Amino acid sequence: MSIPSSREQHELDPRRQAQAREYAARRRMLMLVDLLLSGALMLAFLLSGWAVELKAWLLAAGVRHPWALVAAYVAIAYAGYALLTLPLAWWRGFVLPHRYGLSAQSIRAWLVDELKAFGLGMIIGVPVAEVVFWLLRTAPETWWVWAALFLSAVMVLLGHVAPVLIVPLFYTLTPLRDQELCDRIRRLAARAGVQVADVYTIHLSRRTRAANALVMGLGRTKRIALGDTLYADFSADEIEAILAHELGHQVHRDLELGVVVQSILAFGGMYVAHRFLWWGVDAFGLEGPGDVSALPLLTLAFGLFSVVVLPLANAYSRWRERLADRYALEVSDPAAFASAMIRLANQNLAEAEPPRWAVWLLATHPPVRERVALARAYKERAT
Numbered sequence: 089m090s091i092p093s094s095r096e097q098h099e100l101d102p103r104r105q106a107q108a109r110e111y112a113a114r115r116r117m118l119m120l121v122d123l124l125l126s127g128a129l130m131l132a133f134l135l136s137g138w139a140v141e142l143k144a145w146l147l148a149a150g151v152r153h154p155w156a157l158v159a160a161y162v163a164i165a166y167a168g169y170a171l172l173t174l175p176l177a178w179w180r181g182f183v184l185p186h187r188y189g190l191s192a193q194s195i196r197a198w199l200v201d202e203l204k205a206f207g208l209g210m211i212i213g214v215p216v217a218e219v220v221f222w223l224l225r226t227a228p229e230t231w232w233v234w235a236a237l238f239l240s241a242v243m244v245l246l247g248h249v250a251p252v253l254i255v256p257l258f259y260t261l262t263p264l265r266d267q268e269l270c271d272r273i274r275r276l277a278a279r280a281g282v283q284v285a286d287v288y289t290i291h292l293s294r295r296t297r298a299a300n301a302l303v304m305g306l307g308r309t310k311r312i313a314l315g316d317t318l319y320a321d322f323s324a325d326e327i328e329a330i331l332a333h334e335l336g337h338q339v340h341r342d343l344e345l346g347v348v349v350q351s352i353l354a355f356g357g358m359y360v361a362h363r364f365l366w367w368g369v370d371a372f373g374l375e376g377p378g379d380v381s382a383l384p385l386l387t388l389a390f391g392l393f394s395v396v397v398l399p400l401a402n403a404y405s406r407w408r409e410r411l412a413d414r415y416a417l418e419v420s421d422p423a424a425f426a427s428a429m430i431r432l433a434n435q436n437l438a439e440a441e442p443p444r445w446a447v448w449l450l451a452t453h454p455p456v457r458e459r460v461a462l463a464r465a466y467k468e469r470a471t
Contacts, residue, residue, distance in 0.1 A: 098427060100456075101434045111188045112439040116446065118180045122173070123395065129172060130388040133165075134372050139381045154225065155218060161380045162217045163210060170206055177202065185296070188437055193295050201295075204257050216242060217383070224365075225378035232358035239358075240351035244306070247343065251305035255313075259295075261288040264314060269324055273312060273331055279419060280335040287312045289319060298436040301327070303334045306343060322431065325424035329416055330432075333425075336415030342408045349404060357393040364389035398449065405452040413459055417466040426463035429456055 133139050143161060151160050182198045185191035193201075219238055223231035246254070255261065264270045264287045273287050284303070290313040292300060299318040305311055312334070318327060337343065365377045368385045375381075416425055433440050433456045440456040447455060 098430065100430055100440050104434045104437065105440055107188060108433070108437040108439045111184070111437050112442060112446070114184060115180070116450065118176070118184070119450075122176060122180070123391075125173060125176060126391065127388065129169060130384040130391070133384045134368075134388075137373075139384050140373060143379070143381045154221070158218050158221045158380050159214050161383065162214050165383055166210060166213060167206075174202075190297055190437060191295065192293060192297055197295070201258060208254065208257070212242075212246075220386075221378060221380055224382075228377045231377070232362040233355070236351065236355040236358045239354045240347065243347055243350055247306040247347065251311055255290075255304065260291040261313060262291070263287070264289050264319075266319070269319075269327065272324065272328060273314075276328060276332060276419070277312065277335060280332075280339050282310070282335055282338040284310050284312050287314065289314055289316050292317045293320075299432060300436075301330050301334060303331075303338055310338075317435075321435075322428065323424070325421050326428035326431065329420040329425035329428050332416035332420040333412045336412030337408065339415055340408065340411050342412070345408070349401070353394075353397060353401065356397065357390045360393040361386050361389040402450065402452050403448075406447075406454050409453045410462075413454070413462060417463055422463045422466040422470065426460045426467070429459050429463065432456075 142164065143157070146157055146160050146164075151157050178198075181202075182191065182193070182195065191198075216239070220231070220235050223234050223238075227234060264273075270287050274284075277284050282303070288311055290302075292298070292315040297317060299322065300315045301318050302313050303310065304313060312331065314327065314331070318330070322330075362377075364385055365382055368374060368382060369376060369379075372381070372385065374385075413425075432438060438456055440460075442451060442455055453459075
């Protein structure tokens with residue numbers, strides 16, 4: 089599927105929007121299937137008794153130390169879940185984007201990325217589970233408080249190391265060679281009072297045809313990354329407007345506030361999991377709240393909590409995105425911002441006017457038409 093090639097796209101492409109609506113509807117359906125499948129797998133694991141039997145099998149195999157038992161149990165359960173959900177992940181992450189002309193990956197490259205993500209999940213997930221179950225064993229009444237604090241610390245750590253350790257696992261970053269554009273971006277960052285380690289090109293084109301730019305990292309690892317798919321086709325004014333939006337998040341300290349919000353949600357999720365655990369000890373024949381067989385129950389409880397609070401979390405996200413839009417419109421060209429939003433929607437197959445229920449439940453950003461209308465109102469006000 090071709091993308092409109094004109095450098096002057098001032099209106100949404102009707103054909104691309106028809107595709108975007110279809111693409112968004114299918115993604116929403118797959119998201120629902122994913123939620124239902126995940127919940128069904130957790131329930132099946134519990135109700136069938138397999139959760140308890142897996143621990144019994146590991147004990148019979150000689151895995152008796154609590155730390156070794158948790159590591160083995162989590163690794164096997166995670167691998168099993170990944171295998172059972174692989175067909176859905178393949179359809180959602182490979183087949184559908186290719187069908188709509190958004191992916192540039194081969195099946196081999198996609199599988200390599202999936203293996204990397206699986207390994208990364210194991211490297212992060214097993215130690216986190218070890219700490220959580222240690223807390224359950226040693227402080228069964230207050231474990232959820234300490235676990236939430238621990239998860240908050242993990243989020244902060246990941247925010248610092250992601251740009252230098254995690255992102256390079258999936259994407260190549262090279263210093264931006266366009267010195268004029270680089271200087272322009274640095275001046276924009278300086279006006280925002282944001283110190284960045286460097287300005288990079290992130291090579292998205294090896295995986296996707298979608299365009300993007302971002303400011304990533306916390307503290308000294310903070311850096312600006314400009315997608316090569318953006319740099320290749322967008323004007324300097326449009327790039328500046330997009331990055332002004334990203335810098336607006338820095339000005340409003342949205343990354344730091346995001347950690348606070350996620351920490352609050354972690355406390356809520358852990359408390360719900362705490363209540364589920366005490367109920368589940370009798371319901372599923374567990375030896376106690378620290379029984380590693382409770383892993384699927386913990387996962388199910390946290391997942392249900394996340395689904396319930398999703399509309400509130402997304403409403404918060406849309407509010408912060410609107411603030412970042414307004415900042416961008418104050419420091420960059422509103423016409424370029426409007427043009428950039430339209431071109432991003434055309435290129436990335438972003439649905440410009442999603443159903444209201446979809447916005448309320450699922451959208452992390454305001455609808456494209458709303459953002460374009462705001463930019464054009466700024467432009468009229470300026471003239």
